[in-house]
Amino acid sequence: xxxxxxxxVYMDHASAxxxxxxxxxxxxxxxxxxxxxxxxxxxxxxxxxxxxxxHRAKVAKLISxxxxxxxxxxxxxxANNLAVKGVALSLQKKGRHIIxxxxxxxxxxxxxxxxxxxDFEVTFLPVDEYGLVDSGRLSRAIRSDTIxxxxxxxxxxxxxxxxxxxxxxxCREKGVLFHTDAVASVGNIPVDVNALxxxxxxxxxxxxxxxxxxxxxxxxxxxxxxxxxHGGIQESGRRGGTENVPYIVGLxxxxxxxxxxxxxxxxxxEKLRSLxxxxxxxxxxxxxxxxxxxxxxxxxASFCIEAIEGEALIYMLxxxxxxxxxxxxxxxxxxxxxxxxxAIGTPPDLAQGSIVFTMDSSNKIEEIEYVMEKLCLxxEKLRSLxxxxxxxxxx
Amino acid sequence: xxxxKVMEHFSNPYNAGVxxxxxxxxxxxxxxxxxxxxxxxxxxxxxxxxxxxxxFGCVAAIAVSNIVxxxxxxxxxxxxxxxxxxxxxxxxxxxxxxxxxxxxxGAKALAEAIKDYEKKxxx
Ligand code: FES
Numbered sequence: 001x002x003x004x005x006x007x008x009v010y011m012d013h014a015s016a017x018x019x020x021x022x023x024x025x026x027x028x029x030x031x032x033x034x035x036x037x038x039x040x041x042x043x044x045x046x047x048x049x050x051x052x053x054x055h056r057a058k059v060a061k062l063i064s065x066x067x068x069x070x071x072x073x074x075x076x077x078x079a080n081n082l083a084v085k086g087v088a089l090s091l092q093k094k095g096r097h098i099i100x101x102x103x104x105x106x107x108x109x110x111x112x113x114x115x116x117x118x119d120f121e122v123t124f125l126p127v128d129e130y131g132l133v134d135s136g137r138l139s140r141a142i143r144s145d146t147i148x149x150x151x152x153x154x155x156x157x158x159x160x161x162x163x164x165x166x167x168x169x170x171c172r173e174k175g176v177l178f179h180t181d182a183v184a185s186v187g188n189i190p191v192d193v194n195a196l197x198x199x200x201x202x203x204x205x206x207x208x209x210x211x212x213x214x215x216x217x218x219x220x221x222x223x224x225x226x227x228x229x230h231g232g233i234q235e236s237g238r239r240g241g242t243e244n245v246p247y248i249v250g251l252x253x254x255x256x257x258x259x260x261x262x263x264x265x266x267x268x269x270e271k272l273r274s275l276x277x278x279x280x281x282x283x284x285x286x287x288x289x290x291x292x293x294x295x296x297x298x299x300x301a302s303f304c305i306e307a308i309e310g311e312a313l314i315y316m317l318x319x320x321x322x323x324x325x326x327x328x329x330x331x332x333x334x335x336x337x338x339x340x341x342x343a344i345g346t347p348p349d350l351a352q353g354s355i356v357f358t359m360d361s362s363n364k365i366e367e368i369e370y371v372m373e374k375l376c377l378x379x380e381k382l383r384s385l386x387x388x389x390x391x392x393x394x395x
Numbered sequence: 396x397x398x399x400k401v402m403e404h405f406s407n408p409y410n411a412g413v414x415x416x417x418x419x420x421x422x423x424x425x426x427x428x429x430x431x432x433x434x435x436x437x438x439x440x441x442x443x444x445x446x447x448x449x450x451f452g453c454v455a456a457i458a459v460s461n462i463v464x465x466x467x468x469x470x471x472x473x474x475x476x477x478x479x480x481x482x483x484x485x486x487x488x489x490x491x492x493x494x495x496x497x498x499x500x501g502a503k504a505l506a507e508a509i510k511d512y513e514k515k516x517x518x
Contacts (some may be wrong), residue, residue: 206518311453329428330453348429387449
């Protein structure tokens, strides 16, 4: 296989996905033709309002919710902010304690840290070596003044899927609200708010082929939520600002496609994932799979490769046209190891060799074979440069 | 984010390797991110006859190691000691701010190797 055949193998779908053609097409009329303000009463506005509601229903269906339980936001990050801060601010009279896991996305983590500065108390629940939250631990962490628990559905860096229904049951029993960040899971595995038994759930367009800049928050019927953006009565008064109509339409369309394609997609991705995981196991020594071996996203394969560093690895793969991600300290602006890798107990030098592949329906089996071939090559090259590898060979 | 020079040295780090029976070895760890560099030198007539390295680190760290060995080769020990993180970064057409510490690491590892040689020689 010539490298020229494969100039672009995109394996970083957790960071961004291309916008689907069908989605772009659905969005286009709402930029110029149907541009009316949905809050106006004449035809041009009220028709657009109706379009928003139709698409709200589509997004609701994606997660088996009711239309009136969906708020459109600008992103998954905003949905997470609204869930954590919105609940905390509206329930602060009831209590000022919230619980989040140690591996939450920055938008949950830093919302919680912000609340700490506002005199809320936050418990950070540790996870085990696979990134799983223990239900006994959660149960013990809940206090009489706990108002919210936020634990992500699936983790974007290690792929681990939490036993959400088990964790949410504990909260339900104790009368504590439960939020889950489902940005990484929606469109990749079934996400049903009733089966998961959650009160709030965040999702984002970027993970399902809608554009960046649109997300949604599910909140169980009539739950009180302090808005973060004060304005008019848009989104049932929970988020001000004229609705981003084309993007809402895009998210709705992408949701319909995600529902239709889910099971085929899962089947395909599971095949690719097992190819890459077994390939790495067989062809590269001294590698650790990060995250859970089975309870993981179908298109997610992540590893720590001993004696080499992730940024160098990403750049060398880039030179072969392969795009992937890493949680290495050197690759982060703050020069800190990914908190997720720290939370699952990865030793610092091993964490340096982090690499994350996240795949989508568009990835093909031949691409995985190409990636495996180049990965072996690049790992060998970097190890030949590494002083740690020399000492390893000596053992 | 990196200059072409950096990518060149990173992609083809031709000075990488170990010198068997090196006259001096300098090993330093990167206190910021935990990475590591080892430099090996061969000295002849007070000059660096050969310099090689092994590096566990980022793109910048690998490029730095290679260019430091390049800059040091053929220089007198005294001249080689004047290699600093600044001169290294300049030789690479600049480094991103947060990567300057990798440049420092290269200069330091070479200095350690020279020190090791001098210690062995003069006790
Ligand atoms: S070696 Fe870690 S940032 Fe350069």
